[in-house]
Amino acid sequence: MKKWMDWIGGIAAQNKLTDRGNRLGQEGKVLKPGNMITDGPYMELKEALGGYTLIKANSFEEAAELSKNCPILSVGGSVEVREIIAM
């Protein structure tokens, strides 16, 4: 928790944090066309989203740079950086 707070705090200190986000629970539901609802996604079988955070950056490179200290990386996880396209 401390490591995560330090990482988010570092981004906040640069005034680049939009929303600290949240962790995501392990259970869930998956909806598919044709009204199919199944349990899942299963974390042990594939990579699943562990959490999300919203930041401000001028480029993907900058966003990736900010993600470098995410604690998930030190336990074998990865960080996906995506741009929010405002509607």
Added chain:
Amino acid sequence: MYFAKASLHKSMSTHTLIPHLFRTEYQKITAVLCRLFGIEHIEIAEDIASDAFLQAAETWGLHGMPENPAAWLYTVAKNKAKNYFRHDAVFREKIARQLSHTLQDAGEIEIDLSPANIRDSQLQMMFAVCHPAIPAEAQVGLALRILCGFGLDEIANAFLVNKETINKRLTRAREKLRGAKIKIELPPPEAIHSRLETVSTTIYLLFNEGYYSLAQDTVLRKDLCLEAMRLAYLLVENEQTSTPEINALLSLMCFHASRFEARIDTNGDAVLYDDQDSKLWNKELIEKGEHFLNNASKGNIVSKFHLEACIAYWHTQKNDTGKKWESILQLYNQLLIIEYSPIAALNRTYALSKVHGKQTAIEAAEKLGLGTNHLYHALLGNLYTGIDHKKAIGHLQTALAMAKSAADKKIILKQIEACR
């Protein structure tokens, strides 16, 4: 005996006695009269109060101070108000209508200067003055004038502008309040929380003016801090306004104020925290801070005032323990997540250096984008000391060039000297 008393009072100087009395009683009288007359006539209320003090200055200078100066002032203010009613029929009718009185004699309007009414009026005036309808700067100025009884010269001094500028600012603020037809009353329960945000911001700004301002007069600045605390205390004393946030605000002010005596040395120069004699820290204020922090620890909301109060609490513990700085680092993390500010970012970086070392802090600092802030350079000067002499001096000199207050320049110069 009377003559001796008069000259004794004169030598005690009515000059120093009246100003403090002025502040304390002026804001009480003004609050009661303002609430009575309404926002459209606050200037009349202020004038009546000022006149009472003018009369005091003249009379007491000649005959010495009365046994009960406050009572004397109240009597004179009441009489002046009643005279005003008597001579201005339009005004009288307006007020009478507001109070739903049918007036035959102007003397029927009773001006209640009891402690209870004074307190209620002050509370209500606080919400009227700290109103989102006027800019924050104007709120602080008006608060200083009406809520705290400061003179225009003193306010001008605090803001480092001239008297005319302050006068204009206050006049414009009063006009805006009149235009918005602000009612002098406690906001309804649904609105109190959001209105308290405006009030607490003004109190916070007021405290900050005193704690770290460019003004040179250290006595004045201490008074600003004490006034901010007094206003917060008024809120804490009333059940409806004694929210966790307000208690946290009062707590943080108590903690910071506890170091007043230690912050200035005998030459009037600022003393940095690490160099302060902690024996000069005011234990009573620290205890009060803890008391209000406990009060604030209710409910689910952790506001920025809570976080700042916790940080301020840690600073009352002088020992440089690991726990102290780790706690402070986490608190700054939380604070920045709630609301970014350059100062919080810089302070966090200092805490980072204490927990994870100077190198980590230097890397983090250089990402902050605060190169135009003299405190940024002062911090880097501090961080580079012992690591890179040239860079340390470079940053300190940049800080010196950018610094605005004489006190800041002196401290930075000392650090440059210590580096050589």
